[in-house]
Amino acid sequence: MRISPEMRQYFKSACQNVEDKAFLFGSRVNDSKRGGDIDVFILSNKHYDSDTVRTIRAKFMQKFGWQKLDLINWTFDEKNTFKDLVMDEAIEL
Known part of the structure; x- marks a missing residue:
């Protein structure tokens, strides 16, 4: 996972309720890749x-x-095709 521990903590604390969950997806999930934007869903x-x-x-x-x-x-x-696609690779923060 290519985000800092501080960023990880930020997104976890940005969740409004304890049961809400933040996930990283996209290129930053793969440690062998470089660059890329930060893709997060809550x-x-x-x-x-x-x-x-x-x-x-x-x-x-x-x-x-x-x-x-x-x-x-x-x-x-929520039913969403894109959500279903990224859930397979997403990492909970």
């Missing part, structure tokens, strides 16, 4: 509103500097 019981997602992104940038960050929020029971 699973929750209900969708975060857009202000909450923007705040998580903004605070991340303030703390770690500008980086390409893709942040997605899905609910646990």
Whole structure:
């Protein structure tokens, strides 16, 4: 997993509820690859509103500097083809 322990902790603490879970997916999951944006999704019981997602992104940038960050929020029971695809390779943070 190619993110720092501090970034990992940030995304875990950004979850609004204890049962929410943050996952890393994409190229940063593979230690042998280089570069790439940071792809994170949060699973929750209900969708975060857009202000909450923007705040998580903004605070991340303030703390770690500008980086390409893709942040997605899905609910646990949401049916989504892309979600099903990335769940196979995702690593819980």
